[in-house]
Amino acid sequence: MRLLVTGGAGFIGSNFVHLTVRERPDVQVTVLDALTYAGDKTSLAPVADKVTLVEGDITDAELVDRLVGESDLVVHFAAESHNDNSLTNPWPFVHTNLIGTYTLLEAVRKHGVRFHHISTDEVYGDLELDDPAKFTADTPYNPSSPYSSTKAGSDLLVRAWARSFGIQATISNCSNNYGPYQHIEKFIPRQITNLIDGIKPRLYGKGENVRDWIHVEDHNSAVWTIIEKGQIGETYLIGADGEKNNLEVVEALLEAFGLAKDDFDHVKDRAGHDLRYAIDSSKLRDELGWEPKYTDFQSGLQATVDWYKANEAWWRPAKEATEAKYAAAGH
Numbered sequence: 099m100r101l102l103v104t105g106g107a108g109f110i111g112s113n114f115v116h117l118t119v120r121e122r123p124d125v126q127v128t129v130l131d132a133l134t135y136a137g138d139k140t141s142l143a144p145v146a147d148k149v150t151l152v153e154g155d156i157t158d159a160e161l162v163d164r165l166v167g168e169s170d171l172v173v174h175f176a177a178e179s180h181n182d183n184s185l186t187n188p189w190p191f192v193h194t195n196l197i198g199t200y201t202l203l204e205a206v207r208k209h210g211v212r213f214h215h216i217s218t219d220e221v222y223g224d225l226e227l228d229d230p231a232k233f234t235a236d237t238p239y240n241p242s243s244p245y246s247s248t249k250a251g252s253d254l255l256v257r258a259w260a261r262s263f264g265i266q267a268t269i270s271n272c273s274n275n276y277g278p279y280q281h282i283e284k285f286i287p288r289q290i291t292n293l294i295d296g297i298k299p300r301l302y303g304k305g306e307n308v309r310d311w312i313h314v315e316d317h318n319s320a321v322w323t324i325i326e327k328g329q330i331g332e333t334y335l336i337g338a339d340g341e342k343n344n345l346e347v348v349e350a351l352l353e354a355f356g357l358a359k360d361d362f363d364h365v366k367d368r369a370g371h372d373l374r375y376a377i378d379s380s381k382l383r384d385e386l387g388w389e390p391k392y393t394d395f396q397s398g399l400q401a402t403v404d405w406y407k408a409n410e411a412w413w414r415p416a417k418e419a420t421e422a423k424y425a426a427a428g429h
C-alpha cells in the first residue's frame with residue numbers, strides 16, 4: 099500500500115509515521131510537509147531510510163495532484179494547530195486548514211483515493227464544567243477560535259465531498275494529545291521543558307479548565323483502526339477517558355519531576371479559553387473494537403517527561419524563540 103501522510107513531520111503525524119513503519123512494513127510511506135515552524139525533519143530521522151519526505155505545501159494543487167495520484171491512501175494531519183497563534187494571526191489557519199484541505203479533496207476526488215481526515219474535538223466548542231455530557235459525532239459544531247473554526251470548516255468540506263462527489267472518506271475528531279515530538283509551544287511540553295530548565299510551571303487562571311488527554315500512540319492506533327474497519331462517510335470520536343483539569347495536569351507534572359504539588363505560578367486566562375472538552379468514544383470502541391493502551395495518565399506523562407529529558411537536542415533549538423514569542427504576547 100502506498101500511503102501519503104500530510105503533516106508527517108509534525109507532532110501526531112511523525113508519531114503516526116513511526117507507528118506505521120514499526121507495525122506495517124508493507125506500507126510505503128511518503129510524507130508531504132511544508133516544514134513550517136511546527137514541522138521538524140529530525141522527528142523523522144529514526145525512520146528516514148524508510149520514508150520519502152517531500153517538502154511542499156498542501157495548497158500547491160499541482161504537487162498535491164501528483165502525490166495523491168501516486169497513492170492508495172491519504173491520511174491528512176497537516177494543519178496550523180495552535181490556538182494561541184490563531185488569535186494573533188488567523189490567516190495561516192484559513193490558508194492551510196481550509197484551502198489545503200480543499201486542495202487535497204479535489205485531488206482525492208479526481209484520483210479516487212481513500213482519504214482519512216484528522217480533526218479535533220475543539221470543533222464542538224466547550225461544555226460547562228459541571229455538565230455531565232460528552233461530545234459524540236452528533237454534537238452540533240460550535241467552534242470558538244480561528245483554529246477550531248477552520249478545523250470545523252475542513253470537516254464540513256470532507257463531509258460535503260463525501261456526500262456530493264462520493265469520495266471514500268472517514269473523519270476522526272480526537273481530544274488533546276500528549277507524547278514525544280510535540281512542539282514545545284504546547285501546554286505539556288512547554289511545562290516539561292521549563293521544568294527541565296528549573297522554571298516553575300505556569301497555569302492559566304485557576305486551572306479549572308478540563309481537557310480530555312490521550313497519548314499520541316492511542317490516537318494513532320485508533321486512526322489505523324478507522325482506516326481498516328471504519329465505515330466510509332462516517333465520523334469517529336477518539337478519546338481515552340482522560341479528563342483532567344489543568345491544575346491536575348500541573349500537579350502530575352510536578353510529581354513526575356519529584357517536586358511539591360503546589361510549586362507553580364499563575365498566569366492570566368486567555369480570551370475565549372474553552373472550559374471543558376470530553377469525548378464519548380463508544381462508537382469507535384463498540385463498533386470497531388478499539389481500546390487505548392495508555393490508560394494511566396501519570397505513567398504516560400512520566401514516559402513523556404523521560405523522552406524530553408533524553409531528547410534535549412530535538413527541542414532545545416526552538417525553546418528560546420518560543421519563549422520570546424510568548425513573552426511578547428504577555429504569557
Ligand SMILES: NC(=O)c1ccc[n+]([C@@H]2O[C@H](COP(=O)([O-])OP(=O)(O)OC[C@H]3O[C@@H](n4cnc5c(N)ncnc54)[C@H](O)[C@@H]3O)[C@@H](O)[C@H]2O)c1
Nearest residue numbers: 105107108109110132133134136137155156176177179275
Ligand atoms: N495536538 C492535538 O492535541 C490534536 C488533537 C486533535 C486533533 N489534532 C489534529 O491533528 C493534526 C496534527 O496536529 P499536530 O498537533 O501534530 O500539529 P503540528 O502543528 O505539530 O503539526 C502540523 C504539521 O503540518 C505541517 N504543515 C502546516 N501547514 C502546512 C501546509 N500548508 N502544507 C503542508 N504541511 C503543513 C507542519 O509543518 C507540521 O509538520 C491537526 O490536523 C490537528 O488539528 C491535534
